[in-house]
Amino acid sequence: MSTTVTSTETREDTSPLSGHVPTAREVKKAKKLQAGGSRLGATAFILPAYFFYAGFLLVPLLLTFLLSFTSWNGVGYNNIPLAGWANYMRLAIDPVFMTSLWNNGVFLATSMVLKIGLAFALALMLRREFPLAGFFRATFIIPSILSMIVVGVILKFLFHPSNGIINPLLQSVGLGQFVGAWLGDPSRALPILIGLELWLGFGLSLFVFLAAMSSLPQDVFEAARVDGAKPWQETWYVTIPLLAPTFRLVALLVAIDSLKVFGTVYVATSGGPNHATEVVATWAFFQAFTANQVGYGSAIMSVLIVATLILAVFYARSIHKHQKEAERR
Incomplete structure (x- = not known):
């Protein structure tokens, strides 16, 4: 019986209605855990979008800039000759x-x-x-x-x-x-x-x-x-x-x-x-x-x-x- 009473008292002391006021350290820790969980969940949702954004936009843009300094004819990847600024100079007289x-x-x-x-x-x-x-x-x-x-x-x-x-x-x-x-x-x-x-x-x-x-x-x-x-x-x-x-x-x-x-x-x-x-x-x-x-x-x-x-x-x-x-x- 005494064990039961002690257990009940323990539950009452740790319940939200027990009147216990959390310390600033406990509040900060709880907010940190909540923020960490929020960031993790947000990252899980945003990461696929970032993947497609990088794969279908950023990488093609970067390759376009790099290829603009070559005279590649689009056939084969073994030989892509560099052209420097020649393509951009050609634009001015085109x-x-x-x-x-x-x-x-x-x-x-x-x-x-x-x-x-x-x-x-x-x-x-x-x-x-x-x-x-x-x-x-x-x-x-x-x-x-x-x-x-x-x-x-x-x-x-x-x-x-x-x-x-x-x-x-x-x-x-x-x-x-x-x-x-x-x-x-x-x-x-x-x-x-x-x-x-x-x-x-x-x-x-x-x-x-x-x-x-x-x-x-x-x-x-x-x-x-x-x-x-x-x-x-x-x-x-x-x-x-x-x-x-x-x-x-x-x-x-x-x-x-x-x-x-x-x-x-x-x-x-x-x-x-x-x-x-x-x-x-x-x-x-x-x-x-x-x-x-x-x-x-x-x-x-x-x-x-x-x-x-x-x-x-x-x-x-x-x-x-x-x-x-x-x-x-």
Whole structure:
């Protein structure tokens, strides 16, 4: 009986309700064990992602940079001759590379203006609930999830000069003067591809804006209305300043998409006619896998990678600066 009582008393003394106050050392030890378990669990979940990230992104990027200093033809690994900076010096006198760089710049400039402007304007209209609002939101996001290859094939079929749909449609409505070889005309092909990229990509920017607008403090808008602000003043002086970080994020995403555009251009025109729609990615692909100049193609892609990294660093610095300014306030 005495043993039973002693055992019970021991259990009561060590129970959470016994009134025992843990020491600082015990609390620190418990937190350390909990943190260690949390890190171990997090590492177990994150490690596979790191593995695929390194295997499918970091290692190929590193190999691309290394191959850009060679004149490898892509055949065999026994002899990979070094070329030093020759591939990068060749870029400066390659007229097709300059054309592709210019075309990427055109994609970038038009996307910055049209994608961001259209996405923001539609977000202003769709942020409030109204009949069929969900339908319109789904309609605008659908192009963003379509396959670039499939869209490029459909575009090529629609604008085919003899078997397509666009030319007969124009003739049937009395606009025969606009009939032509759309993707075969240097003055038409690039604007068509830019319009396609706009249609494909603005939906993602739209939903980023909608998500950001849903988290804006409503009391600021109510104060603006009390002060007599008109809708355009509310947008210009309240909504846009509050969405400054979102604008930077969308601008970065749009810029990266514009620099790495490839699928639709390659399928629809393959960079033609006469390199009129050539972009950096298609020219690098041609050099590496068609002309068997893997080293030169890698140098072209390295330039594209560096440009993308510069944009990412610029965005990170701007976010850091914005956070410091917010802390000062």
